Amino acid sequence: MVNLTIDNQKLQVPEGTTLLEAAHKIGIHIPTLCANVEIHHTPGACRVCVVEVERSRNLVASCVFPVAEGMKVKTNSDRVRRARQTVIEFLLSDHPQDCTICQKNGHCELQSIAEQIGVREIRVPRTDFTHHRIDDSSPSLIRDTSKCINCLRCVTACAEVQGVYCLTPEARGFNCKVVPAMGTSLMDAVCVLCGQCAVVCPTGAIVERDEVDQVWAVLEDPHKHVIVQEAPAIRAMLGEEFGLPPGTLVTGKMIAALRRLGFDKVFDTNFTADLTIIEEGHELLKRLQNGGTLPMMTSCSPGWIKFVEHFYPSLLPNLSTCKSPQQMFGALAKTYYAEFAGIDPKNIFVVSIMPCTAKKFEASRPEMNSSGYRDVDVVLTARELGRMIRQAGIDFVNLPDEPFDAPMGQYTGAGTIFGATGGVMEAALRTVYAVVTGENLPILDITPVRGLEGVKEATLEVGRLGEVRVAVAHGLANARKLMDQIIEGTADYHFIEIMACPGGCVGGGGQSLPASNEKRMLRAQALYHDDKDVQRLRQSHENPAVKQLYETFLHEPLGERSHQLLHTHYVKRGV
Amino acid sequence: MNHECKCEKKMGENGFTEKQWCQIDGVIQKFKDKPGALIPVLEEIQGITGYLPEVVQRRVALGLNLPLSQVYGVTTFYSFFTMKPRGKHQIRVCLGTACHVRGAKRNMEHLMQALNLKPGECTEDRQFSLDVVRCLGACGLAPVMVVDDDTHKQVKEAKLDQILKKYEGGSDGNGSEV
Numbered sequence: 001m002v003n004l005t006i007d008n009q010k011l012q013v014p015e016g017t018t019l020l021e022a023a024h025k026i027g028i029h030i031p032t033l034c035a036n037v038e039i040h041h042t043p044g045a046c047r048v049c050v051v052e053v054e055r056s057r058n059l060v061a062s063c064v065f066p067v068a069e070g071m072k073v074k075t076n077s078d079r080v081r082r083a084r085q086t087v088i089e090f091l092l093s094d095h096p097q098d099c100t101i102c103q104k105n106g107h108c109e110l111q112s113i114a115e116q117i118g119v120r121e122i123r124v125p126r127t128d129f130t131h132h133r134i135d136d137s138s139p140s141l142i143r144d145t146s147k148c149i150n151c152l153r154c155v156t157a158c159a160e161v162q163g164v165y166c167l168t169p170e171a172r173g174f175n176c177k178v179v180p181a182m183g184t185s186l187m188d189a190v191c192v193l194c195g196q197c198a199v200v201c202p203t204g205a206i207v208e209r210d211e212v213d214q215v216w217a218v219l220e221d222p223h224k225h226v227i228v229q230e231a232p233a234i235r236a237m238l239g240e241e242f243g244l245p246p247g248t249l250v251t252g253k254m255i256a257a258l259r260r261l262g263f264d265k266v267f268d269t270n271f272t273a274d275l276t277i278i279e280e281g282h283e284l285l286k287r288l289q290n291g292g293t294l295p296m297m298t299s300c301s302p303g304w305i306k307f308v309e310h311f312y313p314s315l316l317p318n319l320s321t322c323k324s325p326q327q328m329f330g331a332l333a334k335t336y337y338a339e340f341a342g343i344d345p346k347n348i349f350v351v352s353i354m355p356c357t358a359k360k361f362e363a364s365r366p367e368m369n370s371s372g373y374r375d376v377d378v379v380l381t382a383r384e385l386g387r388m389i390r391q392a393g394i395d396f397v398n399l400p401d402e403p404f405d406a407p408m409g410q411y412t413g414a415g416t417i418f419g420a421t422g423g424v425m426e427a428a429l430r431t432v433y434a435v436v437t438g439e440n441l442p443i444l445d446i447t448p449v450r451g452l453e454g455v456k457e458a459t460l461e462v463g464r465l466g467e468v469r470v471a472v473a474h475g476l477a478n479a480r481k482l483m484d485q486i487i488e489g490t491a492d493y494h495f496i497e498i499m500a501c502p503g504g505c506v507g508g509g510g511q512s513l514p515a516s517n518e519k520r521m522l523r524a525q526a527l528y529h530d531d532k533d534v535q536r537l538r539q540s541h542e543n544p545a546v547k548q549l550y551e552t553f554l555h556e557p558l559g560e561r562s563h564q565l566l567h568t569h570y571v572k573r574g575v
Numbered sequence: 576m577n578h579e580c581k582c583e584k585k586m587g588e589n590g591f592t593e594k595q596w597c598q599i600d601g602v603i604q605k606f607k608d609k610p611g612a613l614i615p616v617l618e619e620i621q622g623i624t625g626y627l628p629e630v631v632q633r634r635v636a637l638g639l640n641l642p643l644s645q646v647y648g649v650t651t652f653y654s655f656f657t658m659k660p661r662g663k664h665q666i667r668v669c670l671g672t673a674c675h676v677r678g679a680k681r682n683m684e685h686l687m688q689a690l691n692l693k694p695g696e697c698t699e700d701r702q703f704s705l706d707v708v709r710c711l712g713a714c715g716l717a718p719v720m721v722v723d724d725d726t727h728k729q730v731k732e733a734k735l736d737q738i739l740k741k742y743e744g745g746s747d748g749n750g751s752e753v
Binding site: 159165166167168169170171172180181182183190575 | 629632642643644645646647648651652
C-alpha cells in the first residue's frame with residue numbers, strides 16, 4: 001500500500017493506482033475528457049485532468065500518473081484551475097460553437113466540463129470550419145470531425161472492444177483527424193455500424209442518424225397506419241432518459257408513451273423474438289440431425305452479421321438463416337398483420353425502437369423487403385425515442401402502465417432476455433430441450449450463459465441429441481477469439497450466440513447515455529426480472545400468439561412461408 | 576497467412592513492375608512475424624517504390640496480417656512516408672530558422688516556380704519531387720538544400736538552376752530554364 005496526501009486528506013491506496021482513481025476514492029472527481037475507464041482508455045492526451053504534485057516542476061495528467069509514497073497532491077490549486085481553463089479554451093477554439101443546435105446538446109462532455117471549469121472567454125483565434133465535410137454516408141452514424149477533440153476513445157472502442165479496427169488517427173498535429181483507413185467514408189470502410197464509437201464519443205463528433213422528424217411526419221399522415229415495435233432492452237433503459245435509476249423496468253410506461261405519441265398499434269419485438277426461437281431452434285435441430293454446417297451461429301445482431309461479412313466470409317454458412325426479430329416483425333407486419341387487420345400493406349408504416357445503430361443499416365439492406373414493401377420503415381434508437389417523448393412534453397415518469405396491443409404484442413420471458421448477452425442462447429435451449437424431450441427443462445435458468453464475462457461456455461444434455469455444447473460471446477473482439485478457434489478447428493461447439501455489443505443489446509450503440517458496465521448489468525438484471533417474476537410464460541413455444549401465428553398463417557416452422565418471410569441470406573464484403 | 580510471390584498476376588499493377596512487386600513481397604516475407612515490423616517494412620518498400628499508395632499499403636496489411644487502418648495511420652503519421660509518387664530526384668529544402676533568415680524561403684519559391692509544383696508534389700515527368708524539412712542540423716551551412724544524398728550548402732537563388740541541371744536526365748528539361 002502507498003500513503004499519500006491529496007488536498008490535505010491522507011489516504012492509503014494500492015500500488016499502481018493512478019492519482020485520478022485515488023482522488024475518486026476520497027470523493028474528489030477530477031474532470032477528464034479523453035480518459036474512459038470503461039474501455040481501459042487513458043492516453044493522457046487531453047490534459048484536462050492535470051493536478052499539481054509537490055516538488056514536480058510540471059503539472060501531471062492524473063489519469064496516467066501513478067501514486068508514490070509520501071506524495072502530496074493538489075487537485076484544485078489556482079495553477080491547476082488556470083491550466084484546465086487554458087486547455088478547454090484551446091479545445092473550444094478548435095470546436096464549433098453551435099451547441100444549441102448540436103444533437104449532443106445537454107449530453108456533451110466537453111460542454112459540461114467547460115461549464116464545470118468555468119471558461120468565460122476564448123482568447124485565441126478560432127478555427128474556421130466553413131469548408132468542413134460531414135460523413136453521412138451510412139444509414140446509422142453521422143461523423144462530423146469538426147466536433148472531434150482527438151481523444152481517440154472511438155479508436156480504442158473500435159479496435160480493442162470491437163476488434164474491427166476501422167477508425168485510425170490520420171496524420172498528426174493540427175492535421176490529425178480520426179478517419180477510416182485511406183480517409184474513406186464509413187460505408188466504404190470495414191465499419192460494422194455497431195455504434196460503440198458513438199457510445200464513448202464525448203462530443204457530437206459521432207452520433208446516430210436522427211430520424212425523429214420522419215416519424216413525426218408519418219404520425220401526422222391520416223392515410224398511414226403506423227405501428228411500432230420495441231426491442232427487449234428498451235424497456236430496461238428508457239427510464240434513464242427521464243432520470244429513473246438504471247435497471248428500472250418501464251414496459252407499461254413505454255407502451256403508454258408510445259400511444260400518446262400517436263402510434264396506431266403498439267406491438268413488441270419480443271413477440272418475434274419468441275418466433276425467432278421457434279425458427280432458429282428448429283434450424284439448429286435440422287442441422288444437428290442432417291449433418292448441416294456447425295457450429296450454427298445466431299443472426300440477431302446486425303453489427304455482428306456485417307462483421308462476419310467483412311472479416312470471416314468463409315463462416316457465412318455457419319450463420320443461422322433466420323432474420324433478426326426486428327426484420328421478422330417487419331415482414332409479418334405487412335403480411336400477417338395486414339391480413340389480420342384488413343389494411344392495405346402499402347399504408348402500413350413500421351417503426352422500430354432499438355438500442356442499436358446497426359439496426360438502421362439492417363432495415364435498409366436491399367433484401368429486407370420480402371413482404372413486397374420495405375419490411376421496417378424507420379429505426380429509432382433509445383435516445384431518439386427519449387427525444388420524441390421530451391419533444392411531446394410527456395411526463396414519462398408519472399405515466400400509467402398500459403398493455404400491448406394484439407396480435408403482435410404478446411411475449412414470454414424467453415423473448416425478453418434476448419436483450420442481454422446469453423439471452424438468445426438461454427431462450428433457444430429452453431425450447432430445443434422441450435421440443436426434443438417433450439418435457440420442460442427442470443430449471444429454466446441457465447446461469448452459465450449469463451453475465452458479463454467475454455466468452456461463456458455451457459453444455460447441456462438434451463435427450464436423444466446427447467450433449468449440446470454452446471458458447472456465447474459479446475463484444476466483437478471476443479467474437480473474433482471464437483471465430484479464430486473455429487477456423488483453426490479447435491472449437492467443437494454446436495451453437496454459438498454472438499452479440500456485437502458488450503453486454504448484448506443492453507449495451508448497444510443506440511442505448512441511453514452515458515454508458516457503463518454497471519448500467520449494462522442493471523439493465524440485464526431488469527430483463528431477467530421480467531423473465532422470472534413478471535412474465536407468466538417463460539418459454540417461446542408456449543407463446544399463444546406465436547402458436548396462433550403458426551396455426552393461421554405460417555403453418556410450420558421452416559415451412560414455405562417462413563422461408564419466404566423469415567429467413568435471409570448474407571453477402572461477402574471486402575476488408 | 577501464406578504470401579507467395581504473385582509477380583505474374585500482378586505485373587504492371589499501379590505502375591509498378593513485376594520486379595518491384597517481387598521485391599515488395601520479399602520485404603514483407605523478411606519481416607513477417609517479427610514484432611514491430613511495420614515501420615521497417617514501410618521504409619524498405621518506400622525505398623523500392625518511392626511512395627506508398629493504397630495498393631501497396633493493402634499488400635503490407637495483408638502480408639503482415641495487420642488492419643489496413645493501422646498501416647494507414649503509421650504511413651500518414653511519419654512525414655518520411657508519402658502516399659504521393661516521388662520523383663527520380665528528391666529535393667529537400669531546409670526551412671529551419673537559420674536557413675529561413677538566410678534566404679531559404681526565396682529559394683523555395685524559385686524552385687516551386689521553376690518546377691511548377693508545390694512542396695510534397697512531384698513533377699509530371701517524375702524527375703523531381705520537392706519537400707520542406709525543418710532543420711537538417713547543418714545551420715552553419717545555411718541555407719541548406721539536399722538533393723538525393725548530396726548536401727548543397729549556402730545555396731544562392733542564382734545557383735539553383737545550375738544545380739537542377741546537374742540532376743536532369745538530358746537537355747529536355749521540364750521548365751527549369753528560367
